[in-house]
Amino acid sequence: SQQGEEDPQALSIQEGENATMNCSYKTSINNLQWYRQNSGRGLVHLILIRSNEREKHSGRLRVTLDTSKKSSSLLITASRAADTASYFCATDAGGGSYIPTFGRGTSLIVHP
Amino acid sequence: NAGVTQTPKFQVLKTGQSMTLQCAQDMNHNSMYWYRQDPGMGLRLIYYSASEGTTDKGEVPNGYNVSRLNKREFSLRLESAAPSQTSVYFCASSPTGQDYGYTFGSGTRLTVV
Numbered sequence: 001s002q003q004g005e006e007d008p009q010a011l012s013i014q015e016g017e018n019a020t021m022n023c024s025y026k027t028s029i030n031n032l033q034w035y036r037q038n039s040g041r042g043l044v045h046l047i048l049i050r051s052n053e054r055e056k057h058s059g060r061l062r063v064t065l066d067t068s069k070k071s072s073s074l075l076i077t078a079s080r081a082a083d084t085a086s087y088f089c090a091t092d093a094g095g096g097s098y099i100p101t102f103g104r105g106t107s108l109i110v111h112p
Numbered sequence: 113n114a115g116v117t118q119t120p121k122f123q124v125l126k127t128g129q130s131m132t133l134q135c136a137q138d139m140n141h142n143s144m145y146w147y148r149q150d151p152g153m154g155l156r157l158i159y160y161s162a163s164e165g166t167t168d169k170g171e172v173p174n175g176y177n178v179s180r181l182n183k184r185e186f187s188l189r190l191e192s193a194a195p196s197q198t199s200v201y202f203c204a205s206s207p208t209g210q211d212y213g214y215t216f217g218s219g220t221r222l223t224v225v
Contacts, residue, residue: 042116100214101171
């Protein structure tokens with residue numbers, strides 16, 4: 001079973017635009033992570049946000065977490081063609097469980 | 113480069129054959145994981161090893177066995193491959209604790225015919 005579900009499934013934008021993708025989950029968590037996967041490659045860890053944090057930044061990435069709504073968003077500002085990839089959120093099951101469950105991902109295409 | 117190394121990168125098996133997927137990490141991580149990725153399904157956890165000497169089942173362990181050979185190496189074995197095991201397999205590792213992301217290998221693309 002998958003804890004987190006990303007939305008939208010696919011997103012197509014022009015270079016320079018912002019890209020926003022969302023993740024919803026079902027049960028309380030300890031933390032939420034976002035990963036990127038380029039075609040044919042392994043996943044790359046982007047950001048981890050703890051359940052007691054509301055926002056986190058890393059370069060052009062901004063992640064928010066709303067535990068009351070059980071949702072998170074990943075914003076990529078000023079997108080580049082190199083940002084074309086699939087993006088996955090991963091959530092644990094809370095309590096003593098820290099092993100993340102991955103969603104199906106959002107496929108982002110950034111057109112030059 | 114430091115990271116997680118998986119071998120082989122590609123493999124074709126006939127139904128009923130066996131094989132072992134190898135994974136090694138050089139980051140001194142305690143925990144290691146095996147996932148499979150199928151189209152439209154995201155990643156699903158097969159087995160994990162929280163520390164050297166321990167292994168536990170994940171979401172989809174049937175048809176697989178694992179061995180944590182030492183702190184660096186965690187192998188996944190298919191004893192009798194089935195077409196349903198056609199997938200991309202990823203190994204990952206992480207330090208102990210809740211505040212760390214995973215480092216993934218580049219994957220093994222397995223086809224069972």
